[in-house]
Amino acid sequence: MTTIEHNERLTQVSKGTPGGELMRRYWHPILPVGKLDENPVQEVRLLGEDLVCYRDLSGTIGLIGKNCGHRLVNMIFGIPAENGLRCPYHGWCYDESGQCVGTPLESPNSVLKNRVNIGGYPVQEMGGLVFAYLGGGEPPILPPWDVLVQPNSLRQIGQTIIPCNWLQCQENASDPVHSIYLHGHFFKYILERDGLIEERASDPSTHRAWTSIAGVKGFDHVIAKRDERGVQKAMVYTPERGADAYQERWHSYMIFPNIARVGGAGIRFEMQFRVPMDDTHTMHYVYDIYTAPDGVEINPPEVVPYYDIPIADEEGKPILDFVLAQDMVAWWSQGPVVDRSKEHLGATDLAIIDFREMLDEQITIVERGGDPMNVFRSREEIGDVLEGSPKIASGEFRGPRWGGSRALLHKGYWRDDADRHGPLLDDVLSLMQRVDDHHAVATTKSAEVTSH
Ligand code: FES
Ligand SMILES: [Fe+2]
Structure with a gap:
């Protein structure tokens, strides 16, 4: 019989839970690529995390934290930039690693941006789906089912x-x-x-x-x-x-x-x-x-x-x-x-x-x-x-x-x-x-x- 504790072990998906850590070892589909054609900025909720998926003007797809590092505006309102997503409030820009790469209203000499990273996860496209990997470290191969x-x-x-x-x-x-x-x-x-x-x-x-x-x-x-x-x-x-x-x-x-x-x-x-x-x-x-x-x-x-x-x-x-x-x-x-x-x-x-x-x-x-x-690490294997x-x-x-x-x-x-x-x-x-x-x-x- 399954106990309540065992049930939690199998079903919980947040970071740090046993089940959540298992599920973080896999690539997961997060949205059809076609959605980004309709609107290049999309909300994603995956494994208990609120994220924003975007396609920038160079065509790069990113999956980053939901809140701007400045004063935490929701990046779902972000503006796709040449190299990342720009916050609508004061224009801070984030690349696909979540690193802040621009604080346009601060002094040109400001190094504030270097200290700001809102988190970003690897993504890949396959078969019309965008897949994300939340596991950290070297991602495994995205399985070509x-x-x-x-x-x-x-x-x-x-x-x-x-x-x-x-x-x-x-x-x-x-x-x-x-x-x-x-x-x-x-x-x-x-x-x-x-x-x-x-x-x-x-x-x-x-x-x-x-x-x-x-x-x-x-x-x-x-x-x-x-x-x-x-x-x-x-x-x-x-x-x-x-x-x-x-x-x-x-x-x-x-x-x-x-x-x-x-x-x-x-x-x-x-x-x-x-x-x-x-x-x-x-x-x-x-x-x-x-x-x-x-x-x-x-x-x-x-x-x-x-x-x-x-x-x-x-x-x-x-x-x-x-x-x-x-x-x-x-x-x-x-x-x-x-x-x-x-x-x-x-x-x-x-x-x-x-x-x-x-x-x-x-x-x-x-x-x-x-x-x-x-979880596949070698192309020869699959x-x-x-x-x-x-x-x-x-x-x-x-x-x-x-x-x-x-x-x-x-x-x-x-x-x-x-x-x-x-x-x-x-x-x-x-x-x-x-x-x-x-x-x-x-x-x-x-x-x-x-x-x-
Ligand atoms: S809250 Fe995002 S730039 Fe100010
Ligand atoms: Fe059925």
Whole structure:
């Protein structure tokens, strides 16, 4: 059982706390680059710290302390300068290390600026996201996760501030069985309650609610497997429980500490980053890519677009009729920081128990001065692309019908996923249709060749 003290060890994210020091060993996405095109100065809350991210006139992106060192005006009102961000009040200017580099109203001989540093953290861009490292010392390599660098892909970034601790979101990635109820019975109940079942879920062989409900047939137990990147887990089906044959169904992959790799479906692949803003808020990024096979053209936008994934409608009522919305409500409705000392865990929570043990072990490694898992120091170790799981091998294309309803967004199932709120929805549906057409032509051609 988790004690209150142990729960705090796992969940707290401020500087100096065991969990906070672990989370400071990683690069975290802090905003989509596209936000800086709209406004080059943006607020960031990360690991309990209030910061300001800006792009200056030379194109350098910086992440610095929130308050000016002079009389503490909020730098969110700063003016981008040639080499840094200038305070709006008296014009003091700060570079990306947080060092004051100009005090224009002081004497030209003043050395006051040399004594003023408001703090700055390293940032890097990848895949349309700005990543930051708050750990101090030599930053590790920013991991080139496959979705961030995969060529020939449309991509879009969904973002939501979730009012709960990051670990509640991440434990979902170690919980394969929730699908049967949350995305099955509950989904069906909501569609029925709202009079949408006929319109949205008339085909039990493909709609997510029905396929999730059917996932109980033959289910016996959960297995979990640790590997070098995180925890994989599967639901095991046996003939004794009614399955046709013994089967292990592997689910989304929990990448330590706070990433979920949601399984690929057709041309759609997803990574979810659960970024701790503070102990009770998580910035949740849903990073989707849609990879075109050879022979299908795409024209991705120059800047990766982003969008807000809502958790509530205009009247403030929770949205419940798409898959991620169901997950999100499960996370935040547990409370700001769930009291794990009150839980009653069952055998199906095996992978969650495994993950908590892993988290505790990795915190201990950091306490002893070591690098925790998934901190990479050598390029040779990871190469140019770090594969999530399941693997997207370059050039490997798994037909558009593989993977259930998510491969069929263009057949009406776009309403069941967060993609429905995305700016690229029309392009995604068009791409999926063209991939289908391409596949049909390829299949016909191969049939003709075979029959000759
Ligand atoms: S408060 Fe920032 S320059 Fe004076
Ligand atoms: Fe889920």
